[in-house]
Amino acid sequence: MRHLLAFLLKHYFILLFILLEVFAFLLIINNNNYQNSVILNSTNHLTGSILNTYNTAFEYFSLKYVNNELAEENARLHSLSEKSFLRTDTTFCYKDTLYKFISAKVINNSTNKRNNYMMLNKGTKHGIKADMGVICSNGIVGIVTSASVNFCSVMSVLHENSKISAKIKKNNQLVNVVWNNIDYKIGTIEDIPTQIYIHYGDTIITSGHSFIFPEGILIGTVKNYLTEKGESMNNALIDFSTDFNNLHYVYIIDNIMKDEQLNLEEVIEYE
Amino acid sequence: MSNIYLKYTLLFVLLILFQVLVLNNIQFSGYVNPYLYILFILLLPFETPKWLLLILAFFLGFGVDIFTKTIGMNAAASVFMAFCRPSVIYLLSPKQDFEPGIRPCIKDLGFRWFFAYSLILILLHHLVLFYIEVFRFSEFFSTLYKVTISTAFTLILVILCQYLFYNFKKI
Structure with a gap:
């Protein structure tokens, strides 16, 4: 431990230099789109x-x-x-x-x-x-x-920023599918209005409203419906049909x- | 003593403002963009602790960066330049121990010493900065051309500033 400290003290100038440069480069890569894309592509x-x-x-x-x-x-x-x-x-x-x-x-x-x-x-x-x-x-x-x-x-x-526009197949109600890091097999649907009833086994498909996915691609089936009293929107868990x-x-x-x-x-x- | 701190703080702020408000808006023929703000690193006293040199250089570059939306680029180049400064000073006057009170400027050390000292450091700074900005080696020579021209302009400005300070002091 003492040797380590002595080493750090002896070379603090170059270590501080490296530390600051690494920090600067992290900033460059995180904040400048062009440099970021070059790094990512290469x-x-x-x-x-x-x-x-x-x-x-x-x-x-x-x-x-x-x-x-x-x-x-x-x-x-x-x-x-x-x-x-x-x-x-x-x-x-x-x-x-x-x-x-x-x-x-x-x-x-x-x-x-x-x-x-x-x-x-x-x-x-x-x-x-x-x-x-x-x-x-x-x-x-x-x-x-x-x-x-x-x-x-x-x-x-299976990503924090992933939010798929979806709908319930039987009544065309629009919902959003996100992933809350529970398990790679299980997703969450958010923002279900309370007047809508969802049952075990209901099919969730893409809505086709996002221009990314066509309408009607299977996402999963409802596994568990969570109602919370006083909330205006409910959540439900779904089983992904895809085996990621x-x-x-x-x-x-x-x-x-x-x-x-x-x-x-x-x-x-x-x- | 506090007078020195105040002076350098003022210089720090003034140089960043002058860089982002005036110099960054002057671009002769699309190639030349002088970076006068590094004058701050050039002018720091010899007895400045090395760690302070690096930290100050980082914040100086970062200060310019947040105005130009190139977060990190000027910071990286300035830190590199500050890192090279002690070696360059040693290279130019290896056996000389500077007396306290002597600062790196034309008045104290002469034109030739200061010219070589600024040229090397400015060139190093501009090399790093321009190559980070381009971020590839396929345009090596056109980037080198930009570096050379901008270095010349920055150097002229740095030396001009020296003479300006001279005159003020004599009055």
Whole structure:
């Protein structure tokens, strides 16, 4: 201990210098968008290629499971394919799809932190941009936060800032789905008006109001309804339909009309 | 003694204000942006404790940063410059022990000494600052060009200030 103190005293000048520089760099990276994105992109590039190699090596072990999953997914898509067409009225059907699905592989994922991120093997080269939704065959997964050339990082639903606009399937009531760090299997729906009754097993789906996720993507089912006396809004717990601990292939959703929708919204705000 | 503290506090505030209100609005041909505020680090007395040097440099840079919305960049460059200052002084006059009362300025140590001393430190500061700002090496030479030009301008301003102070003292 005394040696340590002597060492610190002897070299305090250079140690203080390093401390202040590290602090300054932390400030730079946290407060300046440009520097932050450069760091994020270059580290994305490096960690992405390492994790990608690791993943290719271990991919074979889960092939059987993945095959099953893909077959199920195919079946589901066959039965639902009409859903991705935009109907503006009953006689007119938009010729192209409104949402483009880009398949991607999860190469890094976490579920045990307060704020979880995952990395996918698709990037700007494949048309990925920030704020695209990510789903898997069972339900929603998260939102793309940044993309480098070959990879992108995704803010998982298991994140402090994640707030998904959702609705109760049976009566179309709008609610918000958040994650309160209980368990990676369990989410919370907030802001349920007290006059609405929710029962065990009710299905929660995306509302399609956010321009990120299409309408009707499964989020989960109600597990437990919490009523608090005197509160005007109630909360409920849901079981996520997505198994966040077992994600292999996901789909990134590109909303082709997003710019148009956002522009229109801006126009409304100005008026 | 308190007179010195007051003087340097005033200099600290004045230099930051002059930097953010006047100099940052002057940009000749988009390349040149003199950073006169580091004059404060140049002028600190020789007997300033080293830790105080670093801390003061940090807050000086940070003060400029909060005005220009480049949080941390000027702070990092100033701290680096303050870190180099003792070595540069040793380099320029290795065997000389400065008598108390002698300060790093043209009046006490002559034009050549002060010119070399300021040139090295300003160049170091500008190198760090501009490369942090650009944050990549692919534009190495255009950044170096900016560093050179801005260093020249800052140096001219620093020496001009010296002569201004001279005259005031003689009166």
